[in-house]
Structure formats: structure tokens, C-alpha cells
Amino acid sequence: xxxxxxGAGLIAQNQSALPPFILYRPTSLAEAAALTQExxxxxxxxxxxxxxxxxREGCEPGVLxxxxxxxxxxxxxxxxxxxxIGSLVTHHGGSTSPEILSSLPALAAAWGSIxxxxxxxxxxxxxxxxxxxxxxxxxxxxxxxxxHMHFQAGEDLATLPVSSLWDSDAGISGxxxxxxxxxxxxxxxxxxxxxxxxxxxxLAVRKHAVAGLAxxxxxxxxxxxxxxxxxxxxxxxxxxxxxxxxxxxxxxQLPDEAGDYAGxxxxxxxxxxxxxxxxxxxxxxxxxx
Ligand SMILES: Cc1cc2nc3c(=O)[nH]c(=O)nc-3n(C[C@H](O)[C@H](O)[C@H](O)COP(=O)(O)OP(=O)(O)OC[C@H]3O[C@@H](n4cnc5c(N)ncnc54)[C@H](O)[C@@H]3O)c2cc1C
Numbered sequence: 001x002x003x004x005x006x007g008a009g010l011i012a013q014n015q016s017a018l019p020p021f022i023l024y025r026p027t028s029l030a031e032a033a034a035l036t037q038e039x040x041x042x043x044x045x046x047x048x049x050x051x052x053x054x055x056r057e058g059c060e061p062g063v064l065x066x067x068x069x070x071x072x073x074x075x076x077x078x079x080x081x082x083x084x085i086g087s088l089v090t091h092h093g094g095s096t097s098p099e100i101l102s103s104l105p106a107l108a109a110a111w112g113s114i115x116x117x118x119x120x121x122x123x124x125x126x127x128x129x130x131x132x133x134x135x136x137x138x139x140x141x142x143x144x145x146x147x148h149m150h151f152q153a154g155e156d157l158a159t160l161p162v163s164s165l166w167d168s169d170a171g172i173s174g175x176x177x178x179x180x181x182x183x184x185x186x187x188x189x190x191x192x193x194x195x196x197x198x199x200x201x202x203l204a205v206r207k208h209a210v211a212g213l214a215x216x217x218x219x220x221x222x223x224x225x226x227x228x229x230x231x232x233x234x235x236x237x238x239x240x241x242x243x244x245x246x247x248x249x250x251x252x253q254l255p256d257e258a259g260d261y262a263g264x265x266x267x268x269x270x271x272x273x274x275x276x277x278x279x280x281x282x283x284x285x286x287x288x289x
Pocket of ligand 1: 043044045050052067087114123125126130136177
């Protein structure tokens, strides 16, 4: 037993109460963005599925800004080769969205494979990315797709690549409003989580800006930050790719720091090459996005 923070007596060790905080529930993005400028220290809440864990870990917000009534953040659109997904879109919403199913069905399939039913209706894209936990999968999925995050604080706008989530000096601040993915040059995308938690691989094949194909694989694990691996191939179609060669070339880029007590670096490189080859084999059989 321990004393409750609000002075209301003894409580069980696994329970704790938050000190009083100011709660804002804006109903528009402009209002929410203005609040983040007025209260830069505020904690932003979306579905709260991760925040509950953060409260248990010691997070005590003085100001909480809930985004639940900001409907603009639930928009999904596909225009001129760019898919834009609002940060408040839930895992269920993302994996069943007609816009995503028609423009990038493999993203819907990958998104549909994560979390439990309860969390799939509650957890959001923004919360999954900005919790910045190694075990969460949307950073891995959207990094391989070269996704970009769009932020607003007051009237200031900023765009950052999803892959910068793990840079300590990435300058993340304000409200994540949406994530965009360029679909025009994307030839194929797939996600392998069969070896989770030790290793997952998210893989995208794009037409290279000049010639050939650009392959991006993002390797995740529950215990280490995701690693972005890339390979440029001279091939003009996915069928021409040598899956063994590409798998080995990508796996070799995995830095030594990717190894840990759950798997040596040699084992992880082996997993990445196997999962990459499996994805490329799938890609040659089905070149739809
Ligand atoms: C039982 C369980 C199983 C799970 N399984 C999986 C799984 O298999 N794969 C997986 O990837 N994840 C899994 N998760 C994690 C889950 O996907 C995340 O908790 C969820 O996506 C977080 O979204 P949220 O809206 O609830 O975030 P919140 O808890 O509201 O917020 C999380 C963090 O993001 C910040 N934030 C949220 N939205 C914004 C925004 N728009 N702008 C700025 N900051 C913002 C908050 O300030 C907070 O720091 C699981 C969670 C649970 C509890």
C-alpha cells in the first residue's frame, strides 16, 4: 500500500491517482493548435491507450489537450498521387478505409494486422507514432513507405519524415495533423511480422527517380529502434530482381547495435534476409500495391 497523491488515504501499489490537471477539449484544429502554442508543455491525448501506460510510468500532465472532438483529424484523402491520412484515424479506420483500400491496399492489410480488437478501435495513427515506442509498428510501416508527418503548432507548420521519429533532435512539436505517402512511384509494398517481437520487416519497392528500382526495408524489433535499409537495383521490373542478392545486401546494412539479448546481430541479419526474400517472392507473384 502507499499514500494516494490527492491525500485521500492508502491505495494498492498498482494504483495511483493523477494530480489535478486542466483539460481542454477543442472542437477544431485551429483551436487545438492555438492551445499548443499557449501551453507548449501540454500533453496531447488522442485515444489514450498509450497515455494510460505513460501515467503509470510517472507522466503527470499539468494541461491535457484532448483531440477527440477535432473531426478534421479523421480525414483520409487521395489526391494527385498523395495519400493523406489524418492523425486521429484509428487502426480499424485505417485498415477499412475505402480510400486506402483503393489506393494502397497493402497498407490497409499491414495496418489490419496489428494490435487487439479493443485497441484497434481506440488507438490512432498519431498516438502509435508519437508514443515513440520501439514495439509499436506504424513507425516501421510508414517509414518504409517514406511517409511524412505534418505538424501544426499555433500557425506554424512543419513536415518531418516518419523515419526521423528516432532522431533525438528531430524537433517534433505541436499537433501531428496527418501523415502523407506518395503513391505515384510506388510499385509494391508488404509487411512481415511473423518473427515479431524479434524482427519485423516492412518493404517498399519504388521506381527510382532516374532509372532502376529503389528498395527500402525497415527492420523493427521490440527492443531496438527501427533501422532503415536501402538498395538501388538496375532492374526495371520487380520480376528482374534477384531476391537472394537483395535480401543479403539489405541484411548486411543492419548495424551491429541491432543485436541484443533477444537475438545476436548474426541472427537478426539472417532473419532480415529471410523475411526480405519472402516479401520479394510475394512481390514477384503480386505486383499490386
Ligand atoms: C493491449 C495492447 C496491444 C497493443 N498491440 C499493438 C500491436 O500489436 N502493434 C502496435 O503497433 N501497437 C500496439 N499497441 C499500441 C497501440 O497501437 C497504441 O497504444 C495506440 O496506437 C496509441 O494511440 P492512442 O491514440 O491511444 O495514443 P495516446 O495514448 O492518446 O497518445 C500516445 C502518445 O502520442 C501523443 N499523441 C497522440 N496523438 C498525437 C497528435 N495528433 N499530435 C501529437 N502528439 C500526439 C500523446 O501525447 C502521447 O504521448 C497495443 C496497445 C495495447 C494497450
